[in-house]
Amino acid sequence: MKIIVDRQRCDGNGVCMGIAPEVFDVDDDLYLHVAENIPEDPELRARVRQSITSCPILALKLVED
Amino acid sequence: MTHRIVVAGGSLAGHSAVAELMALVPDADVVWVTGERHRAYSKPALSKEFMQARNEIADLMLPGIEGDLGRLRIVSESCASLDPSGQSVVLGNGERIGFDQLLVATGARARMPDILQGVGGVFPLRTLDDAVAIRESLAGKPKVVVIGGGLIGCELAASMRTLGLEVTLVEQLQSLLERPFGGAFGTYFLDLHRDNGVELIMGGMVERLAVDNGWVAGVKLADGTTIDAQLVVVGAGSEPCTHWLEGSGVAVDNGVVCDTYLATSRPAIFAAGDVARWMNPVYGIQMRVEHWTNASAQGRAAARNMAAALTGRQELRKAFGDVPYFWSDQYGQKIQMVGWHQGHDHVELDRSGEAPGPLARFYRDGRLVAAAGINAPRIVMKLRRQIEEEARALQAA
Numbered sequence A: 001m002k003i004i005v006d007r008q009r010c011d012g013n014g015v016c017m018g019i020a021p022e023v024f025d026v027d028d029d030l031y032l033h034v035a036e037n038i039p040e041d042p043e044l045r046a047r048v049r050q051s052i053t054s055c056p057i058l059a060l061k062l063v064e065d
Numbered sequence B: 001m002t003h004r005i006v007v008a009g010g011s012l013a014g015h016s017a018v019a020e021l022m023a024l025v026p027d028a029d030v031v032w033v034t035g036e037r038h039r040a041y042s043k044p045a046l047s048k049e050f051m052q053a054r055n056e057i058a059d060l061m062l063p064g065i066e067g068d069l070g071r072l073r074i075v076s077e078s079c080a081s082l083d084p085s086g087q088s089v090v091l092g093n094g095e096r097i098g099f100d101q102l103l104v105a106t107g108a109r110a111r112m113p114d115i116l117q118g119v120g121g122v123f124p125l126r127t128l129d130d131a132v133a134i135r136e137s138l139a140g141k142p143k144v145v146v147i148g149g150g151l152i153g154c155e156l157a158a159s160m161r162t163l164g165l166e167v168t169l170v171e172q173l174q175s176l177l178e179r180p181f182g183g184a185f186g187t188y189f190l191d192l193h194r195d196n197g198v199e200l201i202m203g204g205m206v207e208r209l210a211v212d213n214g215w216v217a218g219v220k221l222a223d224g225t226t227i228d229a230q231l232v233v234v235g236a237g238s239e240p241c242t243h244w245l246e247g248s249g250v251a252v253d254n255g256v257v258c259d260t261y262l263a264t265s266r267p268a269i270f271a272a273g274d275v276a277r278w279m280n281p282v283y284g285i286q287m288r289v290e291h292w293t294n295a296s297a298q299g300r301a302a303a304r305n306m307a308a309a310l311t312g313r314q315e316l317r318k319a320f321g322d323v324p325y326f327w328s329d330q331y332g333q334k335i336q337m338v339g340w341h342q343g344h345d346h347v348e349l350d351r352s353g354e355a356p357g358p359l360a361r362f363y364r365d366g367r368l369v370a371a372a373g374i375n376a377p378r379i380v381m382k383l384r385r386q387i388e389e390e391a392r393a394l395q396a397a
């Protein structure tokens, strides 16, 4: 599982971080950091998918392994 | 045996629930009654990126639902009523659809005071069609009056100023964003909008519209002044879409009343999103949260509890406890709020310099219940976790 961020669009509102803080982290310059390796935990992965759907600017894309 | 699940509401709460139900209940037929002629789309972008023409309709569409789409029927009608037996819904076109389970995710609609209705050039903002209509009327560089200094009004004022339009904002109270931020930031929002060129009329009571040939020409205030306007946008709050549940026996009280599992007063009927007023175990009170993140999380949580009941997989069943979260974007400032500040007895402005922007903490009986920050996402999220952990410790005690 890999996540691609559209940097042109992401504005750092942190919705993804609100849903899956283990994976998404917006810093104080409003730059989004995404965890390199996402654990196999199905519950976490479901929340990561939910973050992607919930990004209000549709700035996240998922590439499944 | 196949189960039939009806999901009413075609926005984020409905979308999250449908996606989760398709994944968790493989033998169910899902009927998604959306009330929409559009696919599910991002509402927060309507007042921000979309209004500023930084993105277009195609950029707003949420991802499609995955899975065996043969089991999913999407209906663009609305539910007109719920049968008192609690086993079927009737659509606007008269079709009756029976169900084993129903999710109410019909959200909220814009409140439009009577005096503002029926005049050209006057718009609420709740739906994509509203946003398109407002955008279309921007072409002639109209003079804009924004009625209401809540989130929608302030975001619209900011977007219109960003586009270089002349903007006057009328608010009854003496402060902006009073309800969402509990007055924590004093004059910060007044200064922000004034510095960006919005003419603010605070304590202004709109009496009626001045109309010319069916089109708005101005806004008349109770003190006798008239503000010229070619476009009026209205942010006068919203109300939950529960009218179709009247007489159904589902308990409604400013939203659909739910327990901690998002179950309503009728068996097999659940609710999620802006329409739901549920018992939040984090705070031990009933609340109705009108935020994007909540609609997403609640839609999913309700779907899991529904799946638990249908499949007997008890490990899916979970109380929904949440520290609400929302953000707003005005002139590039990221304004964030976590928690529930209503009923707080003490606010503390952080002057430690730890946060890069203004930061406020809200307390009730000495307990941290909410926090708000501007351009300080990390610390705000840290406080969200702190609120959650303190609540858990309190429950365990």
Ligand SMILES: Cc1cc2nc3c(=O)[nH]c(=O)nc-3n(C[C@H](O)[C@H](O)[C@H](O)COP(=O)(O)OP(=O)(O)OC[C@H]3O[C@@H](n4cnc5c(N)ncnc54)[C@H](O)[C@@H]3O)c2cc1C
Binding pocket: B008, B009, B010, B011, B012, B013, B014, B033, B034, B035, B036, B043, B044, B045, B046, B047, B077, B078, B079, B080, B105, B106, B107, B108, B109, B125, B126, B127, B152, B241, B244, B272, B273, B274, B275, B289, B290, B291, B292, B293, B295, B325, B326, B327, B328, B329
């Ligand atoms: C302009 C705007 C900006 C916003 N900005 C932010 C923001 O920055 N941050 C934030 O956190 N939140 C924001 N919000 C709030 C957020 O969009 C809502 O909390 C969220 O949309 C709620 O989702 P929902 O699915 O519960 O309901 P809604 O989005 O209200 O959708 C309700 C759905 O139900 C359907 N429906 C209604 N009646 C019926 C019926 N009888 N039968 C069938 N279907 C029906 C409607 O067609 C619609 O599809 C904003 C809202 C707006 C309007």
Ligand code: SF4
Binding pocket: A005, A009, A010, A011, A012, A013, A014, A015, A016, A017, A024, A026, A032, A054, A055, A056, A057, A058, A059, A060
């Ligand atoms: S939700 Fe979307 S826009 Fe917001 S920080 Fe995450 S990726 Fe960026």
